[in-house]
Amino acid sequence: MNHAFDIRGESHIEVHKFRAGAIIVATLLALVIQSSFPIHFAKAAVLDLPLLVTIYFGLSRRNPSTGLLLGMFIGLLQDSLSGPTVPLGLYGIAKTIIGYLASSIGARLDTEHPAARFALTFAFFIVHQGLIVLTRRILLAQPEPWFNMHLIVAALVNGLVAVFLFLLLDRLRKN
Amino acid sequence: MVAIPSRHKSLVLLAGVVLLQVLMLAVQIKRQSEGRLIRVWTVGAVSPFERAGSSGFGWFRDAWRKYFALQNTTRENEQIRRENDSLKLQIAQLQGKAAEADRLALLLKFRQAHAEVPMIAARVIGVSAGTASLTIQLDRGEHDGIRKNMGVITPDGVVGKVVEAYSNASLVLLLSDKESGVGALLADSRIQSPVGGQGEPLLVMKYVPNDDSVNLGERVITSGMDRIFPRDLPVGTVAEIKPGNPFKQIRIKPAANLERLEEVFVLLSLRPLEMKNEGNSADAQAPAPGAATPPPAVRR
Numbered sequence: 060m061n062h063a064f065d066i067r068g069e070s071h072i073e074v075h076k077f078r079a080g081a082i083i084v085a086t087l088l089a090l091v092i093q094s095s096f097p098i099h100f101a102k103a104a105v106l107d108l109p110l111l112v113t114i115y116f117g118l119s120r121r122n123p124s125t126g127l128l129l130g131m132f133i134g135l136l137q138d139s140l141s142g143p144t145v146p147l148g149l150y151g152i153a154k155t156i157i158g159y160l161a162s163s164i165g166a167r168l169d170t171e172h173p174a175a176r177f178a179l180t181f182a183f184f185i186v187h188q189g190l191i192v193l194t195r196r197i198l199l200a201q202p203e204p205w206f207n208m209h210l211i212v213a214a215l216v217n218g219l220v221a222v223f224l225f226l227l228l229d230r231l232r233k234n
Numbered sequence: 235m236v237a238i239p240s241r242h243k244s245l246v247l248l249a250g251v252v253l254l255q256v257l258m259l260a261v262q263i264k265r266q267s268e269g270r271l272i273r274v275w276t277v278g279a280v281s282p283f284e285r286a287g288s289s290g291f292g293w294f295r296d297a298w299r300k301y302f303a304l305q306n307t308t309r310e311n312e313q314i315r316r317e318n319d320s321l322k323l324q325i326a327q328l329q330g331k332a333a334e335a336d337r338l339a340l341l342l343k344f345r346q347a348h349a350e351v352p353m354i355a356a357r358v359i360g361v362s363a364g365t366a367s368l369t370i371q372l373d374r375g376e377h378d379g380i381r382k383n384m385g386v387i388t389p390d391g392v393v394g395k396v397v398e399a400y401s402n403a404s405l406v407l408l409l410s411d412k413e414s415g416v417g418a419l420l421a422d423s424r425i426q427s428p429v430g431g432q433g434e435p436l437l438v439m440k441y442v443p444n445d446d447s448v449n450l451g452e453r454v455i456t457s458g459m460d461r462i463f464p465r466d467l468p469v470g471t472v473a474e475i476k477p478g479n480p481f482k483q484i485r486i487k488p489a490a491n492l493e494r495l496e497e498v499f500v501l502l503s504l505r506p507l508e509m510k511n512e513g514n515s516a517d518a519q520a521p522a523p524g525a526a527t528p529p530p531a532v533r534r
Contacts, residue, residue, distance in 0.1 A: 090280060094360040094371065095287035099295040101493045104365060123244035131251050139276035140363035142405045143397050144413045146262045147273075148255035150364060155255065159248045191366065198259050 075119040081231040085112050086133055094140055105213045107184065109133045111221050113154050114183050115228050117161025118170045126165075130158020146199065153190035157183050173222045180221035184214040274400055277371070281403045284360040285373060292496075296330030334496075341497055344389040351464075352502035353387075354378055358495050359403070368411035368433065370394075370495060375402045383462055385501040391468035391489025392416055392456060393498050404500075409437060409469075410492050417460035418469045421453035429454060429469055429486055435493065437470060439484035444477055454486050464501070 089108035097104040113133050117126035134154030138147045161183060164170065170179060188210055195201040341355055356378075360371035374380055376399045386393040386406045394414060398405040407414050410431035418429040418439065425448070427441045442448060452472045458465035468489035476483040 087280070087283065090363055091283040091287045094280070094363045095284050095291055097361045098288055098358055098370075098496070099291045104361070107364065109363070124247050127244070127248050127251060131255070135255075136276055136280075137363045139273045140280060140360075142362055142367050142369040142407060143273070144367045144369070144407060144411065145362075145364065146259050148259040148262075149366060151255045152252055152259075155248065155251050159244065163244075194259075198256065199263065 074121050076233045077116075077119075077231050078233060082116055082129065085116075085228060085231065086129075086136070090133075090136055090140060093137075105216050106220060107187070107213075107217060108224075109137050109150075110154065110157065110184065110187055111180065111217060111224055112228075113158050114161045114180055114221065115225050117158045118165035118176075118179070119228075119232070121162055121165040123159050123162040123166070126162025127155050127159035130154035130156070130161075133158075149191060149194055149199075152194055153187050156190055157187050160186070173226075176225050177218040177222050181214045181218035184217045185210065188214075273398065277398075277400050277403055277405070281359065281371065281373075281400075284371065288357075288359045293327075293330070296333075297326050337497060340389055341499070345499070353499045354380065354502060355497060355499055356380075356404075357497055367413070368408040368431065368492075369397070370406050370408060370498075372404045372406060372498065372500070373402070374500065375400045375404045377401055379502055380404045380500050385463040385467075386498050387463075387467060387501060388490045388495065388498050390491065391470065392463055393490050393492065393495060395462050396500065406498075408492050409488060409490075410435065415460070416463055416469060417457040418454050419457040420448060420472070421455050422449070423447060423452070426457050426459070428460075435488075436473060437486040437488055439472075439486055440481065442482045442484055443480065444482055446482070448472060448475055448482065448484060450475060 086109070089112040093106070093108045096106075113126075113130045116129055120126060120129075131151055131154065134151035135147060137150040137154070138145055141150070161179070164179065168175070170176060189205070192203045192205055195203045345353070345355065354374060356372040356374040358370050359373045362369040372380075372386075380396060380399045382396055382399055384396045384399075386395060392409055394406045394408040394411070396404050397407045408431065409416060409429075410433065412431055412433045415428050415430040417426070419426040420442075423446065425442055425446050427439050429437050429439050432438055439454065450472055454469040454471065456463040456465055456467040456469055470486040470488045472484055473487040474483075474485035
């Protein structure tokens with residue numbers, strides 16, 4: 060059991076700590092895989108690994124400030140790697156808010172159960188896409204549809220992948 | 235000074251960080267700036283890992299396709315196959331290399347057929363890190379003579395254009411991206427109209443009036459009017475025609491397989507290519523009507 064505990068209200072929610080460099084390595088790996096994997100497996104483009112990493116560390120670290128800053132960092136890196144048609148800040152804003160929400164929810168609920176992780180990732184994916192569409196429509200004046208079936212399928216796939224990915228990332232925690 | 239309650243500090247930080255990024259977006263829109271410095275640093279830092287990742291996944295894919303995926307189809311030979319596992323794995327790797335050699339031979343043949351046209355072969359080492367844009371990253375950059383707005387093709391047809399050239403890598407906006415476009419014309423009827431992407435596999439031909447006759451399967455080639463691609467490069471074939479208001483809704487199947495790109499050519503100039511393997515080359519090389527007029531606004 061980790062020595063670091065955070066008592067909020069009457070519940071005891073464990074704040075997980077990670078091995079040195081784990082967050083940086085996981086983030087870099089997620090970005091590299093995100094940009095390399097779909098070359099060979101086109102359908103893998105439906106995954107948003109940087110988002111999954113943002114959600115995982117947000118839920119685990121349970122510190123809203125850290126979560127939103129990590130989300131911003133990952134989002135801006137993703138913006139940078141997406142080419143000049145994606146302005147810096149598009150993914151940045153969305154992932155900042157997701158990082159904040161994930162850490163805030165992680166600080167109030169126990170999010171270790173696979174079903175909870177699946178449901179949260181599904182919901183966060185929808186919110187993330189909603190934020191991107193909102194940014195595009197309001198700030199960039201680019202018409203984007205709010206909803207399509209592809210979004211639901213992508214959210215389900217990401218939720219499913221998150222269950223297994225999070226189990227893998229759990230191994231990076233300090234005992 | 236008003237003290238912020240600690241429970242609100244993260245909310246204030248969130249508001250500040252989001253506001254900062256909104257301002258950054260506003261600055262980029264106002265000044266047409268693209269945050270080039272940040273992108274150069276990021277791509278410079280990540281591209282070596284992308285190269286390694288691309289090679290690793292390529293090896294894994296070849297091994298999977300040629301070896302593991304066949305296991306279900308040959309269950310009855312389980313015992314024999316087990317004995318030959320290591321041998322098959324070696325064969326799979328060799329087949330992967332042979333397939334790569336075939337692709338490279340095709341590229342070489344194409345290159346030799348157009349030896350007078352300055353172009354450079356490049357390998358795809360990455361794709362866009364999100365679904366908001368359709369881009370690929372090449373392993374060649376400014377050091378190899380690649381510059382912004384150069385055309386990118388395969389022997390099959392047009393792929394896209396270079397939107398960023400870094401020192402040892404470059405970023406290509408695919409033709410299927412919503413922001414992408416190419417000056418094109420229908421090879422038979424010689425009707426000119428820009429072709430653009432919609433973020434989907436099929437492209438769209440935008441401004442063909444309902445009165446004009448277009449046939450399914452008709453070839454679409456570059457018009458050269460965008461001053462990026464030379465004339466007569468294959469863009470695709472007409473896959474769907476619907477009447478619209480005021481223009482037809484024409485969807486084009488790209489000639490190049492934009493979802494499976496591994497090696498491409500970057501055109502280092504606009505010198506015209508003669509597409510020798512195109513069946514209807516006489517049509518394809520006939521002068522485009524209105525070629526002397528200034529190019530229409532085909533690039534968005």
